Amino acid sequence: MEIDGARIWVTGASAGIGAALARELADRGARVAISARNADQLAEVAGGRMTVVPVDVTDRAATVAAGAAVRAALGGIDVVVANAGTWSGFHVEPWESDRFAEHLQINVMGAVHTFEAVVPQMLAEGRGRLVGVASLAGYRGVPGSEAYNAGKAALISLLESLRGSLAPRGVVVQTVNPGFVTTRMTERNRFPMPFKVEADDAARTIADGIARDRAEIAFPLPMAVLMKAARLVPTRAWTSLTAAMARRGLDGGPGRRAG
Ligand SMILES: NC(=O)c1ccc[n+]([C@@H]2O[C@H](COP(=O)([O-])OP(=O)(O)OC[C@H]3O[C@@H](n4cnc5c(N)ncnc54)[C@H](OP(=O)(O)O)[C@@H]3O)[C@@H](O)[C@H]2O)c1
Numbered sequence: 001m002e003i004d005g006a007r008i009w010v011t012g013a014s015a016g017i018g019a020a021l022a023r024e025l026a027d028r029g030a031r032v033a034i035s036a037r038n039a040d041q042l043a044e045v046a047g048g049r050m051t052v053v054p055v056d057v058t059d060r061a062a063t064v065a066a067g068a069a070v071r072a073a074l075g076g077i078d079v080v081v082a083n084a085g086t087w088s089g090f091h092v093e094p095w096e097s098d099r100f101a102e103h104l105q106i107n108v109m110g111a112v113h114t115f116e117a118v119v120p121q122m123l124a125e126g127r128g129r130l131v132g133v134a135s136l137a138g139y140r141g142v143p144g145s146e147a148y149n150a151g152k153a154a155l156i157s158l159l160e161s162l163r164g165s166l167a168p169r170g171v172v173v174q175t176v177n178p179g180f181v182t183t184r185m186t187e188r189n190r191f192p193m194p195f196k197v198e199a200d201d202a203a204r205t206i207a208d209g210i211a212r213d214r215a216e217i218a219f220p221l222p223m224a225v226l227m228k229a230a231r232l233v234p235t236r237a238w239t240s241l242t243a244a245m246a247r248r249g250l251d252g253g254p255g256r257r258a259g
Pocket residue numbers: 011012013014015016017018035036037038039041055056057058083084085086087106110133134135136177178179180181182183184185186254
């Protein structure tokens with residue numbers, strides 16, 4: 001697709017990958033609208049050249065209204081990037097149902113609400129594009145990241161299903177699966193993050209992948225290959241591997257956060 005001139009709405013764009021991607025897309029000539037909860041940070045990212053629509057994507061009605069506000073400001077929406085997300089470690093003792101629910105609310109339902117805000121219009125027009133930012137962490141379960149990995153696995157599956165559903169209706173669906181990226185999400189991690197890339201590099205890779213119509217944008221390549229290989233490891237061997245990680249305190253998907 002042609003990014004120059006496209007009307008693109010990016011959620012989770014007050015920081016990290018979303019902020020870098022919004023800037024990259026604007027640099028490539030897109031008309032960009034950005035959302036997240038922190039209005040001040042959004043204004044800073046926008047730098048006067050993007051539409052700012054603050055919203056909490058866990059609020060369904062507010063997110064649908066935000067989509068309408070973006071559509072009014074840009075005159076339509078060609079692409080939505082559901083990028084808003086959170087990460088924190090999961091503890092089995094005491095059991096953390098609330099933390100699990102929070103991950104599903106932001107990382108899964110947040111994307112569902114964002115898509116609800118744009119899909120009716122895209123179906124009516126017979127064109128459009130949904131981009132979901134999941135994670136290579138969604139490929140397999142690891143101890144300490146139960147909530148994050150389960151949510152990202154759900155998002156990967158949702159996007160895959162939608163790709164088939166919406167293709168006959170002219171709507172393209174793309175899945176972004178990053179490995180480790182330097183953002184506030186990973187800054188407090190306590191263990192090695194192999195092949196970690198900077199947010200600006202991630203943004204360029206994602207923008208290139210969108211432009212090239214790639215169904216899956218998985219990066220960086222060595223981490224993507226490693227995680228694709230991990231999917232082939234038999235369950236028994238995966239259990240031995242991850243139990244050993246947990247025993248050594250190396251549990252956590254894209255990095256275990258303190259607390
Ligand atoms: N960093 C990595 O290594 C990595 C790896 C794989 C995938 N990812 C995924 O990439 C995406 C971006 O992550 P990041 O690393 O850039 O993290 P980040 O720096 O923590 O940024 C997260 C963004 O999401 C927004 N957000 C969080 N909860 C929200 C909510 N309820 N409503 C609206 N916006 C919300 C935050 O803004 P406010 O706080 O202002 O709302 C912020 O703009 C996430 O989906 C993450 O899972 C990251």
